[in-house]
Amino acid sequence: MDTSHSRRRGYIFLLVLSYSSVLGLASNMNISSNDARGNKTDSFFEDQYAYTHYGTDMGKEYIICAESTMESPWVLGCNKSKEVFTKINFADYGDPSGKCEHYRHGNCGAEAALKVAKKNCVGKNICVFMTSDEMFGASHCNKEAKFFIQLTCKKA
Numbered sequence: 398m399d400t401s402h403s404r405r406r407g408y409i410f411l412l413v414l415s416y417s418s419v420l421g422l423a424s425n426m427n428i429s430s431n432d433a434r435g436n437k438t439d440s441f442f443e444d445q446y447a448y449t450h451y452g453t454d455m456g457k458e459y460i461i462c463a464e465s466t467m468e469s470p471w472v473l474g475c476n477k478s479k480e481v482f483t484k485i486n487f488a489d490y491g492d493p494s495g496k497c498e499h500y501r502h503g504n505c506g507a508e509a510a511l512k513v514a515k516k517n518c519v520g521k522n523i524c525v526f527m528t529s530d531e532m533f534g535a536s537h538c539n540k541e542a543k544f545f546i547q548l549t550c551k552k553a
């Protein structure tokens with residue numbers, strides 16, 4: 398449908414939605430049309446990403462991780478509709494590094510990231526994020542902030 402989808406192919410449970418579709422304000426899903434900035438939405442997305450990774454399956458629970466710089470809303474969900482997030486193991490909006498289950502904080506970051514993530518996700522089947530100061534507060538990083546999160550999903 399558009400190149401931003403093909404760039405993220407393979408990340409099935411991560412849906413990339415436009416603001417308007419998340420907010421339910423508009424039915425126009427044609428994200429290759431021009432946005433309000435007068436540039437293609439595609440060029441607006443060009444260097445942004447949102448990936449999911451799967452970690453350990455503990456039997457009744459399993460680990461899911463996401464790494465994103467995507468400023469527009471993106472959705473993270475447990476694999477199945479009756480499963481819920483029970484725990485946020487890690488959340489950092491700033492300069493996190495490492496791999497799923499081995500994430501580390503950098504030397505900058507928004508203090509509220511974990512709190513915001515808990516509020517958005519715990520007890521829910523999906524959660525919506527925007528990788529932006531608007532969502533998490535100032536990152537105090539000199540460069541573009543990224544968001545890494547590790548959660549536990551409880552099987553239904």
Ligand SMILES: *[C@@H]1O[C@H](CO)[C@@H](O)[C@H](O)[C@H]1NC(C)=O
Pocket residue numbers: 425427429430
């Ligand atoms: C959708 O995008 C195509 C290609 O850019 C354009 O030709 C078409 O008019 C757009 N449709 C709407 C409803 O904006």
Ligand SMILES: *[C@@H]1O[C@H](CO)[C@@H](O)[C@H](O)[C@H]1NC(C)=O
Pocket residue numbers: 434435436440
């Ligand atoms: C469109 O994008 C180009 C290249 O990123 C930029 O130079 C230009 O100012 C943008 N135009 C508008 C109207 O935002």
Ligand SMILES: *[C@@H]1O[C@H](CO)[C@@H](O)[C@H](O)[C@H]1NC(C)=O
Pocket residue numbers: 451454459476
């Ligand atoms: C969740 O879905 C991913 C992607 O299809 C898969 O690799 C993983 O094994 C699944 N995990 C569980 C516990 O269902």
